[in-house]
């Protein structure tokens with residue numbers, strides 16, 4: 001019995017969206033779901049209690065970062081990542097390959113794994129499918145990701161084909177190296193760029209290995225949104241209905257809705273927490289850059305339609321003042337609001353699926369948020 005199982009509850013009659021539930025050793029969560037990112041064992045500026053208060057039941061963390069600092073041995077000795085960070089919900093950890101390519105130089109990828117330079121100390125390091133499994137086993141995450149290569153966008157077909165075939169061989173090595181599949185679910189990651197037959201090959205290779213869930217990787221790497229949507233349209237066809245589908249690194253409110261419409265169940269993105277730290281907020285009427293001078297005497301909430309702690313207690317003028325004064329409390333208020341906004345957005349998506357009207361909801365949300373503006 002896998003540690004992670006999926007329950008398909010219903011499919012939206014108006015779109016390809018699915019209402020489901022994922023069960024892990026640390027609880028269950030409804031899908032489609034947005035997962036806050038806590039790269040270094042914290043969702044930046046938020047306490048675990050606040051993440052729970054916002055309504056999140058699963059967060060992400062990073063194998064690469066925690067391996068480098070503080071080291072998986074310390075986290076293992078603490079009793080695992082849940083105990084170390086005092087979070088008793090579910091945790092998904094990415095496998096490190098993507099972070100090596102986005103953070104380190106001196107990268108040399110070969111069949112055995114990836115040689116690179118530690119982006120903090122400069123020392124030469126090596127990460128392999130086996131090492132990525134060993135680290136995630138030590139972290140004790142509920143959902144582990146296979147070690148993959150996420151090629152740059154765009155990539156030549158020949159390079160992408162060789163990379164997909166290596167990522168499939170690495171996936172098999174991950175399954176062999178994974179110590180406790182009964183305690184931690186391991187998801188395979190589909191690659192293949194924008195090439196339909198490579199996405200089909202990757203999906204067939206990985207679904208033949210029968211992972212408890214599948215991620216669609218290699219997207220949200222700079223490609224236009226219509227390319228991402230086209231790749232989703234044909235890739236989900238080759239994924240089983242009874243397993244979760246996780247679109248990595250996505251995203252913005254429009255991509256969360258469009259990905260849900262295309263049958264994606266799980267999303268993550270650093271966007272809401274990252275833009276919050278420079279004073280940019282997501283609101284039901286579009287983005288609001290609260291540090292702008294025009295809000296200096298605006299005593300209304302960030303979003304008049306939001307019931308979050310920030311919007312019920314603090315004004316744009318006050319939050320602008322804190323951000324301009326580099327007061328940490330300001331970042332906490334914007335981060336709390338942005339995460340609450342996306343968690344609530346996914347609740348609305350799930351409600352729209354229940355009512356078989358996600359297509360109508362998309363039109364209403366896009367209109368109010370301003371996505372349709374030329």
Ligand SMILES: Nc1cc(CSc2ncc[nH]2)c2nc(N)[nH]c(=O)c2c1
Pocket residue numbers: 037060061062094095096097098145148149150189216217218219220221248249250268269270
């Ligand atoms: N866009 C994108 C984002 C991420 C990071 S997801 C994440 N890790 C930690 C937080 N969020 C990816 N990760 C992997 N392993 N493979 C990918 O193809 C890929 C693509």
